[in-house]
Amino acid sequence: MVVIETKDNTTVDASIPTGSGSTLEAIALKPDGSRPYVTLSGFNSLLTINNTTSPPAAIGAAFALTASMPTPLGIATALHGTDTYAYIAKQNSSSAGSLDIVNIDTDALSLVTSLAAGPTGSSPNSVAVTPNGSRLYITLRGSNQFAVIDNTLSPPAAISGSPFGLTASSTPLGVAIPPLNPLPGTGARVFISESGLEDVAIIDD
Numbered sequence: 001m002v003v004i005e006t007k008d009n010t011t012v013d014a015s016i017p018t019g020s021g022s023t024l025e026a027i028a029l030k031p032d033g034s035r036p037y038v039t040l041s042g043f044n045s046l047l048t049i050n051n052t053t054s055p056p057a058a059i060g061a062a063f064a065l066t067a068s069m070p071t072p073l074g075i076a077t078a079l080h081g082t083d084t085y086a087y088i089a090k091q092n093s094s095s096a097g098s099l100d101i102v103n104i105d106t107d108a109l110s111l112v113t114s115l116a117a118g119p120t121g122s123s124p125n126s127v128a129v130t131p132n133g134s135r136l137y138i139t140l141r142g143s144n145q146f147a148v149i150d151n152t153l154s155p156p157a158a159i160s161g162s163p164f165g166l167t168a169s170s171t172p173l174g175v176a177i178p179p180l181n182p183l184p185g186t187g188a189r190v191f192i193s194e195s196g197l198e199d200v201a202i203i204d205d
Contacts, residue, residue, distance in 0.1 A: 001038065001049075003056050012055045018047060018062075026126075028075040030084055030104060035059075037086050037104065039072040046072065046088065048107060063109040065090065069098045074126035074175075077104065078133040080151060085112060087136055087149075087156075089124035097124040099138060099149065101156060113155040117147045118163045128175040130188045135159075137190050137203070139172040146172060146192060146203070166201055170194035 001024060003012040018024060023042030029035070029051075036049040036056070045062035065072055069090035076087050083105040091097045096119055101112040117124040123142030129135070129151070136149035136156065145163040149156050166172055174193040190203040 016049060016056065016058055018058075019043065022047075022062075025073050026075045028077045028086065030077055031079060035104065035107075037075060037077065039075050039088060041071045041073065044070045044072060046075075046086065046102060046109065048104075048109065059107050063102065065100050065102075066098065066111065066114045068092070069100070069114070072100070073124070074139075076127040076129045076136065078129040078136075078151060080133070080156070081154070085151075085156075087127050087129070089117065089127050089138055090114075091123040091125070091142070096120050097122045097140070097142070099124065099127070099136070099147075115149065115155075115157065117158075118143055118145055122147075122163070125173055126175045128177045128190065130177055130190075131179050132188075135188075137175050137177065137192075139175045139192055141171050141173055141195075144168070144170055144172065146175070146190075166192065167194060169196050170201070171196040172201070 001016040021042045022040040025039040038047040047062040048059040074089040086102045086104045088100040096116045099115045099117045103110045118140040121142045122140040125139045125141045138147040147163040148159045192201040
């Protein structure tokens with residue numbers, strides 16, 4: 001893993017080793033920017049980086065995620081009450097796939113819960129959070145759907161009717177939600193890339 005200094009687009013002095021076979025997938029930052037979190041699908045774990053040191057460095061060993069879903073992919077972070085959570089999409093082709101929710105408020109990470117994200121073979125891929133932190137959107141590439149999680153509950157849980165279908169023959173992969181709404185008076189918009197159709201689906205939150 002490498003770190004780039006944006007002021008001159010150069011690589012920071014030291015790279016961060018993650019171990020042979022770790023297979024890095026996705027990165028998300030703690031809201032205050034102090035900690036990047038990296039999903040390691042090869043180790044089924046979550047690595048914490050200290051961004052307050054120069055150069056940045058890993059903090060201890062990677063945190064082990066739930067064993068039943070061995071492939072962590074997309075990740076997002078958000079405030080949940082007074083704590084900060086990481087939301088990790090995990091998949092297994094023979095089962096429903098899950099969302100692991102990890103408390104990252106301190107460097108002593110702890111598992112909050114693991115939720116079923118969709119039907120068998122749904123393969124959760126990416127996660128995004130609405131600007132107010134109340135909803136999570138998860139792309140389900142294996143079942144052509146997206147799941148919606150209510151992040152105001154303790155623990156978070158899927159909303160009624162989730163997951164929701166997308167256009168037939170699409171493969172939803174990435175998902176993003178703008179931090180600011182360009183149209184006052186409307187809800188947040190969710191953008192989902194549909195690989196099979198070569199287009200972008202737009203969902204009103």
